[in-house]
Amino acid sequence: MFIPESLLQKEKDHVEGFAPEVAWVTHGGLSPLAERLCVRPTSETLFCDFYSKEVTSYRDLPKLYNQWCSVVRWEKETRPFLRSREFLWQEGHTAHATAEEAKERTELMLNVYARFCEEELAIPVIKGKKTEKERFAGAEATYTIEALMHDGKALQSGTSHNFGDGFAKAFGIQYTDKNNQLQYVHQTSWGITTRLIGAIIMVHGDNSGLKLPPRIAPVQCMIIPIRQKAEGVLEKASEIKDALAAAGVRVKVDETDKSPGWKFSEQEMRGIPVRVEIGPKDIENGICVVVRRDTGEKLEVSIDSLSEKIPALLEQIQKNMFETALAHREAHTYEARSYEEFCDTIQNKPGFVRAMWCGERDCEDKVKEDLSATARCMPFDNNEPIDDKCVCCGKPAKHLVIWGKAY
Ligand SMILES: [Zn+2]
Structure with missing residues (x-):
């Protein structure tokens, strides 16, 4: 140390x-x-x-x-x-x-x-x-x-x-x-x-709290009993939990005496990828409601097929979260070919800006001074030149650089 x-x-x-x-x-x-x-x-x-x-x-x-x-x-x-x-x-x-x-x-x-x-x-x-x-x-x-x-x-x-x-x-x-x-x-x-x-x-994350990718979520599925004092509800919830756990899902039952609405919000805030709602009616019909944290979508799933559907759903959520983040990045990646365009983009459109650079420290310093932005990297992929001159000084360009404001 x-x-x-x-x-x-x-x-x-x-x-x-x-x-x-x-x-x-x-x-x-x-x-x-x-x-x-x-x-x-x-x-x-x-x-x-x-x-x-x-x-x-x-x-x-x-x-x-x-x-x-x-x-x-x-x-x-x-x-x-x-x-x-x-x-x-x-x-x-x-x-x-x-x-x-x-x-x-x-x-x-x-x-x-x-x-x-x-x-x-x-x-x-x-x-x-x-x-x-x-x-x-x-x-x-x-x-x-x-x-x-x-x-x-x-x-x-x-x-x-x-x-x-x-x-x-x-x-x-x-x-x-x-x-x-x-x-x-x-x-x-x-x-x-x-x-x-x-x-x-x-x-x-969003305004309701965390959204954890299923592969790293400590709890992947929260079972929330509705009218949990009614006969058989907690027993059924526990049965579902055992079946899901046997299928490799990290799962819990929220048996606390908070209201179901409170539990829904809490589970959302904590970013738990999936919740299963189970009440007396659901047990009677053999179907329950499953809610995705990533999209908010509600699905009706037969209770018997949960241990097969939930693991597949978790994989789907994992994939969707990556794709959503990628689409967001792509929608916030811009290109600039003049310094005016470059400044305008950095100041008004938060994201990555792809632009050419001459390789000189002076230009990096100027960008930092003018815009508080930095060269994030010279990417290994998608690095074909988009112009032949440096976006900052106009001299011959050497590298494509991803620029941005960083934490
Ligand atoms: Zn330059």
Whole structure:
């Protein structure tokens, strides 16, 4: 958790990047420390120190580590889930024999994150590379997944960094290769954080509350008894619960003494994907009402077929939530070919703007200054040029960039 100042100082870009936001420990109890300790903002320097002692031969490689921990960044302005001074994350740190292996690992982990966001969280993401201005302090390349929130703001949702041998040279991490030659290792690091909880809230939620994608919902189906004191209602609800649980559904019965209307609203607010309403009439008719949280749609389903219908419905909801989020992103993605059009779009149409860029830092700075927008990434897919000149300065364009205002 604590990094001696001398260790943090070893890689120049890294310390410059993080210095403005680290918290320092200066005292142990009442005694001043001989050397300040920074509260870990990220663990590259600790892993590098460890590798420098641990790695000696090609037989020691690769080193593949992951840790779950909390880190501290002294943010001036905080925002729940998105930007807190202490946050929980996972951080992976690897060391490889070759540059190719490090590049492969960086890409592999970006794809793991993208798949997790899209398939589990139902959040579509754009994979791409950060510009030099936006990349991680000390990295050779930073890959990112960028998501669009419901309000049209971008959220950097996960990153994967290729360090090349920069840290290895700063920390002296060398190994002897098969030809008995000393070589520097090539490193990567990658992470996602609890900020993804914020993304789930902001991509899917509505005015009634959360909407949780079924695959991550702690409770996927809430059974709400109507007139639960009537004979047989709770018994039937419990029977349905057992059948659904046996079919692999995470299910509960709300047996509290709140009114059914209250329970409906509460279940909506908590984002539970499906509710089943069961009362004496339903039991008599063998049919009950099933309500989807994602669309609000009410379905009549025979009680006997619930354990078959609900799992299929959950899959359908998962898919629909992804498609809805994707349609929202597509409807809020624009293109601009002149600076006037670019400014107008960023100021008046919240979302992503696809526009060409010359590759110069000056243009990024100008966009930030004029519009408080940033280059989110240079996308890996759909990156064919839409123009031959930079949207900002008019000089020859080098990259298509996704621009936007970000959290
Ligand atoms: Zn330019």
